[in-house]
Amino acid sequence: MFKKFTNGCVALVNKYLPDPFLFAIILNAIVFIAAIIFTGQGPLTMVKHWGNGFWSLLLFSMQMVLVLVFGSAMAQAPLFKNLLKKIASFAKTPGSAILITTFIATLACWINWGFGLIIGALLAREMAKQVEGVDYRLLIASAYSGFLVWHGGLSGSIPLTIASETGLVATGGALSAPKPTSETIFSPLNLTIVISILILMPIVTRAMHPTPDKTVTIDPSLLHDEPLKKYEIKTPADKLEHSKILWLILLAFGFIYIFYYFSENGFNLSLDIVNMIFLFVGILLHGDLRRYIDAISEATAGASGIILQFPFYAGIMGMMTGAVEGTTSLAGVISTAFVNISNEHTFPLFTFLSAGIVNIFVPSGGGQWAVQGPIMMPAGAELGVPAAKTAMAIAWGDAWTNMIQPFWALPALGIAGLGARDIMGYCIITLLLSGAIASVAFLLL
Secondary structure, eight states, X not given: OHHHHHHHHHHHXXXXXXXXXXXXXXXXXXXXXXXXXXXXXXXXXXXXXXXXXXTTTHHHHHHHHHHHHHHHXXXXXXXXXXXXXXXXXXXXXXXXXXXHHHHHHHHHHHHOHHHHHHHHHHHHHHHHHHSTTOOHXXXXXXXXXXXGGGGGSXXXXXXXXXXXXXXXGGGTTSOSSOOOGGGTTTSHHHHHHHHHHHHHHHHHHHHTOOOGGGOOOOOHHXXXXXXXXXXXXXXXXXXXXXXHHXXXXXXXXXXXXXXXXXXXXXXXXXXXXXXXXXXXXXXXXXXXXXXXXXXXXXXXXXXXXXXXXXXXXXXXXXXXXXXXXXXXXXXXXXXXXXXXXXXXXTHHHHHHHHHHHHHHHOOOHHHHHHHHHHHHHHHHHHHTOOHHHHHHHHHHHHHHGGGGOTTTTHHHHHXXXXXXXXXXXXXXXXXXXXXXXXXXXXXXX
């Protein structure tokens, strides 16, 4: 019965889910019409909001491109390949390959979401090379499913935001002092959700593996990397490109700063420092500047989806959050609607659900917090709900519906060479699992 349901979800997505770019365009149209209807703002005003937001994710878009490119280039280094091969060697059957990939990807995303997205996808590729008969689509879906826990992890933007004085602005006055991570990331509520997903999700993804007649495998030769290139050093320019002195100088600059950063900031893995680590570890492992340049050139091919689609999601965010004097934004309308039907006991659950809906259209933790924080946090305080619980409900709602939002899957799909429809059918199951776990937790704990 479970496999039939999974196969039905996969077939449904394959039939009806368009290319992620077209999905983004459809979301633009839906938000444009809904905002006009529910906020009372005119079409021209909504176009202005769309245009004002269109380029607002340029910095973040570049960060995501670098996550993909630097992570992929690092993985091409022989030492890193051997590490992935070693981990993949523990899998002897398709089921164990899915179990290991899901568990490691989830754990890695809890540590840092950018790190986890790339490591999970790379491990899935290596599993496909070594394990015969494993469904490649499910491998990548399992790796991406680990992303569910990111906002309850060490790099979760909302709990880290309210842990500092500067992050209190978006709480609408509900917080007068920072909330330590002991009340958010390391709270019993959050750890219960994380541990439940960490244990149950590998079991569920393994159970999703299709029967042999429906399994889609990939020819391992298509995933094999090119043999290590040999270079001829003939000219002074060639000598510079392969210079160990320049290589060492560059590494010294990079790693001295990385060590300085951690000494000053502790284990705070921002997206910028993750990219810097990927960059300089990649340079170190390749052992040669020319070899690393070539690895970067090869890795950039998978970044096209991010470059094309992110401006359109920024436009959606502009329309979702845009408001003129006397009106409320569409995201505000959605949030307020859930507040109006909530009481002290149901408010965390409805906060989680409303955040899940908003996230489909505003797939950015920071952007979502800026919209929902000023609405949900004061409402929770008025009902007597602990502020940390309200904040984590927003955080988990933001992470939850990423399973049906191709926005965040693009780096993993770029590495895998797959499209969104190849994995989203399986992701529906992980959406239902995580939604049930989080809903019970926010309602009862």
